[in-house]
Amino acid sequence: MIKLYNTLSGKKEEFIPINPGRVTMYACGVTVYDYSHLGHARGAVIFDLVQRYFRRKGFDVKYVRNFTDVDDKIINRALQEGITPSEVAHKYIEAYQEDMKRLGVGRPDVEPKATEHISEMIEVIRGLIAKEHAYVLDGDVYFRVTSFKEYGRLSKRNIEDLKAGARVEVDERKTDPLDFALWKASKPGEPAWESPWGPGRPGWHIECSAMGFKHLGETFDIHAGGKDLIFPHHENEIAQSEAFSGKKFVNYWIHNGFVNINQEKMSKSLGNFFTIREILDQYDGEIVRLFLLSTHYRSPIDFSDTNLKDARAGLDRFYTMKEGISKFVAGKKAPGSRPEELIETTDRHLYEKILTLPKAFEEAMDDDFNTAFAIGLIYDLVRDVNKFLAEVDKKNEDAAYSILSSAAASFENVSRTLGIFLRQPEEWFKKGRLGDSKVTIPVERIEELIHLRNEARAKKNWAEADRIRKTLDEGGVELFDRADGTVWKPK
RNA sequence: GGCGGCGUAGCCAAGUGGCUAAGGCAGAGGUCUGCAAAACCUUCAUUCAUCGGUUCAAAUCCGAUCGCCGCCUCCA
Structure with a gap:
């Protein structure tokens, strides 16, 4: 049974899929106007792992992660670089794909782009207008927040509080300051698509609803993203989606914590960010991946040289052990039947621990994807195996073979899901560590x-x-x- | 101002009612080694920001205080 923390309820809940044995999952990707930073990497790594874990548990998963390729920032960037917005988007999508590959993040089943779903978005907007959840103003279309009574449920706010604390400059034309744009009329020279309200482009939130509907249906299991998307992005997604379909949009909302630097959120506006590629210039992707997984995904994680070095030391230790196992196993034949019977009683406990590692790993992961604990289990067993290796000469060879090959298999089993500790030791020591x-x-x-x-x-x-x-x-x-x-x- | 979260050893980090508070890094002593390192052994929080309360029992629940952070504006 997988339990996950649902932002909607504020509690850990048992995961119950809409369709038994299947998982439909959407993660908010990036706006492609610049190289992605480590904060983006965190979400990508953790949600990639989540969907891999569901597959491991036998679910048939459909995982969607989008690219926002139309946006003010992309337009600005295009002006700066003297290229078109779509060239900007293309350039940074390519860069993102390279970064993800180096971090061991697999490709989602679908990677939809906003610009390829304009007609779907227009359909949703049209429906919202028809149901009077949205209104047109000089070629813009706004969602009427007060028309959706559950507004604020995800972020646990009420409309009054939001108004009181509003720091947005109020557009006087809007019926309510909280109303958000579904469609924006384009200014001359900006990317524009034809619509019933004149040439324009979509607002930010609508794309995720339209693409979610198209690829996963009107209700799907899991929607993921960074904590900073809870409000307003995900709140708005819920409002427009549910107002449109009349159905629950998403059952489980999961959000990852931030990457911090000196206890402050890494962000563009603070200017305290490192791009993924800058970090990968210094640290191998596996180091970065292990670093990101060594803290629970909902907690903040502090980026520092020390923490990256700790991750590197952990990989050294793991691969040193892996090398030790390989050296022992190499050149020996697998023993005949029932070698377990040769295992001394003092090593029984170790053998048991080795065989149950995958199960213990799943218990950790079942509990809201506790990768930090899961990695602790691995290190714990590394120590035990090292201990065994230190005196392997005194052991019965067949028994030792049995123990060590089982250990290799158990480690392999959990490593495959985590996407770390998978390399050959020689490769790690010669290449992986060279980066920094x-x-x-x-x-x-x-x-x-x-x-x-x-x-x-x-x-x-x-x-x-x-x-x-x-x-x-x-x-x-x-x-x-x-x-x-x-x-x-x-x- | 509103809402949410966090505070566990020198550092990183699990644990959210009950066995000895995981695991890693760093440190100290030892085995090994031409030297060194790795590996191994031993050691390293009577205590979980502080103060009260609930309970037979709390790091874990409740309240207050202090400190830090996030969201409320684009943000993973």
Whole structure:
């Protein structure tokens, strides 16, 4: 049973799909007017994981994440860059796709663009006008907030409070200051589509309703987005959708917390943001992904160098263990039948823990996608497996094989869902860690120096060995002499 | 001003009524190692912002206080 925190009720609720075994899910994507920042990455990573988790649990999932490709900011950007708005949108969609790929975020089933759903939006607006939930003003169309009695239910506000605190400059023509635009008449030179109210473009909120309707139906299971979208975006979506269809729009609303810097929300307006690609220049995508998953998705997460380094250290530890397992298993044959019987009683507990990891993982994930706890479970078992590896020589070989190959399988099982810890250790140590390093020596030269140093070591020429170590150290390379050979890592 | 949230060890972070308050990083001591690191072992919160209350029992529920943050304007 999956429980998730529903913003609508303010509580964790058992997930009950509209159609048994199926999940329809919509996540608000990005407005493509610039490179996306780490805050956007957080939502993308967590909701990608949510839909993957539903699939793991056997649900047939339809996951939709949109691109807002028509908007004031895109128009402004186009003027700045001297290209058309659609060129701006195209450029940043491409960039977003690259960023997502590097973060291990899969492509949703549908990635609708607002500009490709203009006629659907017009239909919804037309319906809202017919039902007197909307009105036309000089080529603009506004939604009449007071016509929807449940307005404020999601964000837990009432219309009076909103009016009292309103900081919006009031457009005197609107019937009510809270009314929001469904359709905006275009000024000359702006992107425009024909409509019953004259040439114009859609307001922001209407796209998600129209695209949700089209791809998922008038009522769907889950709608996701950042906490900052609760009001007004999602509140407005509910109002216009339910006023139009007369049906409940969405059963479960889930919202992720912000990425903070020095306890402040990372945002464009504060100017304290890092784009995903800036961060990926320094840290491998897997580090960033692990960092984002190591805090519960509804809590704020503080972006800092220390926290990224912690994530990197965690990956080092995991891959060191994975390497240990591979080294042991390599070259050995799988034992015959019932090797479990050879496992010593002292290792029974470990074996049990290994076999139940996927189940424990699911218990954590079932509880509102508690990835932080799930990762804790993995680290906990890493420690136990390392302990076992440290004395594996004393163990029965078949039993050890059985334990370690089971461990590899269990880790693989949960890693596949989390989208981390999936690489080969060599690849992690040679490539993954290189991203943020200050390694100034070419890899071939490093290997060559290591070879020379080992020749010196073989002759017990420690002075020469240490000189080479120092040279590499100055080039940002750290050496580790292990029983099975010398390994290097970026500092 | 309205609404919402948060405050757990040096740092990050789970836990939201009841076994020893997960896990990680950093630190300390040890095993190992030419040196070093990794790995392993040991250690590291009688206590959960503060003060009251409810309860047989609270980090977990209630109230107050202090501090921080978010939304109310485009925002993941």
